[in-house]
Amino acid sequence: MAPARIVDDIPWSSPAFVPEPYEGPPRNVKAIDEIKFNDAVKYPKYEILGTDPDSKIIFEDVSILDCTGKEPYRGDVYIEGGRIKAVGDVPNKAEILKNPDIRLFKGNGRTLMPGLGDAHTHFSWNGGDLASLGGLNVEEHTLLTARSAKCYIDSGYTMCYGAASAKERLDVAIRDAINAGDIPGPRSVANGKEMAKHDGDLESAITAFADTPEEMREVIKHHTGIGVDNIKLVMSGEEICEVRSAQDCYFTDEETAVCVEEAHKAGKSICAHARARDSVKMCVKHGVDVIYHGSYIDEEGMDMLEQAKTKHVVAPAINWLVATLNDAAAFGYSHEKAEQVGYKKELDVALRGLREMHRRGIVVLPGGDYGFAWTPHGTYARDLAHFKNLMGFTAHESIIAATYGVAKLMLRGDEMGQLKPGNYADMILVDGNPIEDIDVLQDHSKLNVIMINGRVHKAGRKEYVPPPVAGQDSNKHPIVPDVAIRDGKPEVKAS
Incomplete structure (x- = not known):
């Protein structure tokens, strides 16, 4: 164990403690564009089965938030099968709409954006x-996991990067069932049990233990053999444990290097619970792809991360800190206790570091640690509000991080996370403007249509457009008989 305690506030050389108001174009698109993880990392090209290739859908008159960096604009979006065919202007729209099998959603100015x-x-x-969770029977645990996956898609989430599973194959089984079209859920890449040393675990019941470089290689080989896509390391502590400080680092340079080498050799990405100063530096030095938390990064670590910013992303899971400090009292963990063990200090320090990362063009992505009592499933979009309200992001930048940013993390930025022709038709129709009111994304009743792979997962009754009747639209519908028009209205004869 290598203690890395920090007593004083970090003396940043930049004035980024409180971000200046900003109203320009999104600053994180270019940084996300430039992310290029280790060439060895290659996930299988997962597809979701079950979408009829002849399916045709039009969203008409929507405010298009395409997440490319453009401001929203009015237009239509046309989908064939599982992919987007046209965005903005739909060629031959009038002819397409003559097809009686076309599915039409009238947007009336509502916001259409990527999942x-x-x-x-x-x-x-x-x-x-x-x-x-360690003692929960696998049958019940599989049902619980499937329910969580459905909750994600119900919440408008179409992409999930696995950060650890309580049993080693749960993520794998759920990923494969979603891809087969057997259960509803988001596209995902699967993790196994998080790996920790015996003096550094966060919860032993759901941990794969390894104490030497040789044991770490074997644990990683085992997980890659059962089909995971990512490997998770627990490199630092967590204050709620009280015996595992967030400022302690439990891995050595040699152990971190071995884990990265073994994961990348198998084509897998690697992520790490790394709150401590030294754990963040080891992640950057040895090529850990995804740095979770990064709360106690210091100036040297920030400089290292900035120099290697195209090879890493940071996912702080900021809602865990906010909720543990402010919301956990209802579940018996008081605000005073949370502050005593260090959560207020960590939140303050973490926010300063995250604002500095954003200022330096380091990619920071939302999401994380939902599924605890005070960070319940279904409240995932709280992270986006925290990015805007606490971290210096604009609402537009928060949304781009949660769409295009996560698509890039999943190595699918060329076909997910933006509304572009050729991309997967994964999208949500929002009754509101998330750029003006980012909190609308937390209101499930405002997520009027949710689509993944060109299939409608959710649509209220008001979204169903009734078929035309005789005389409607001045007899422009070729599939119903024409009727006489008098004074601009169909002439109705008494029976």
Whole structure:
């Protein structure tokens, strides 16, 4: 164990403690564009089965928030099968609409945007006691995990990057069932159990233990053999444990290097619970792809991260800190206790570092640690509000991080996370303007249509357009008989 305690505030050389108001174009698109993870990392090209290739859908008169950096604009979006065919102007729209099988959604100015993404997902967390998950029968645990996956898609989330599973194959089984079209859920990349040393675990019941470089290689080989896409390391502590400080680092340089080498050799990405100063530096030095939390990064670590910013993303899971400090009292963990063990200090320090990362063009992505009692499933979009209200992001930048940013993390930025011709038709129709009111994304009743892979997962009754009747639209419908028009209205004869 290598203690890395920090007593004083970090003396940033930049004036980024409180961000200046900003109203210009999104600043994080270019940084996300430039992300290029290690060439060895290659996920299988997962597809979701079950979409009829002849399916045709038009969203008409929507405010298009395409997440490319453009301001929203009015237009139409046309979908064929599982992919977007046209955005803005739909060629031959009048002819397309003559097809009686076309599905038409009238937007009336509502916002159409890509589905959201979570960069730190725990499908198998249950909203309660993590220790009890180890003893939960696998059958019930599989059902619980499937329910969480459905909750993500119900919340408008179409992308999830797995950050640890409570049993080693739960993420894998759920990923494969979603891809087969057997259960509803988001596109995902799967993780296994998080790996920790015996003096550094956060919860032993859901941990794969390894104490030497050789044991770490074997644990990673085992997980890659059962089909995971990512490997998770627990490199630092967590204050709620009280015996595992967030400022302690439990890995050595040699151990971190071995884990990265073994994961990348198998084509897998690697992520790490890294709150401590030294753990963040090791992640950057040895090529850990995804740095979770990064709360106690210091100036040297920030400089290292900035120099390597095209190879890493940071996912702070900021809602965990906010909620543990402010919301956990209802579940018996008082604000005073949370402050005593260090959560107020960590939140303050973390926010300063995250604002500085954003200022320096380091990619920071939302999502994470949902599934605890005070960070319940279904509240995922709170992270986006925190990015805007606490971290210096604009609402537009927060949304781009949660869409295009997570798509890039999943190595699918060329076909997910933006509304562009050729991309997957993963999108949500929002009754509101998320750029003006980012909180609208937390209101499930405002997510009027949710679509993944060109299939409608959710649509209220008001979205169904009734078929035309005789005389409607001045007899322009070729599939119903013409009737006489008098004074601009169909002439109705008495029977």
